Amino acid sequence: MKFWTLAFTMKWVTADALKGAVITESNPFGEITAEQYKEITGIDFE
Known part of the structure; x- marks a missing residue:
């Protein structure tokens, strides 16, 4: 989960892509x- 938190925070991934x-x-x-x-x-x- 740490990677995905970092990726979202740094805008490497959008909420939709996540x-x-x-x-x-x-x-x-x-x-x-x-x-x-x-x-x-x-x-x-959802």
Whole structure:
């Protein structure tokens, strides 16, 4: 999660692009949870 927090803070990745790293049914190999996504971006994962 530290990498994704840094990447978002430094604007290397947008909130929309970060959705691709979230673990979902269609993406079981993601790296962060929906809760971590909200911690990083401040936006609920949809």
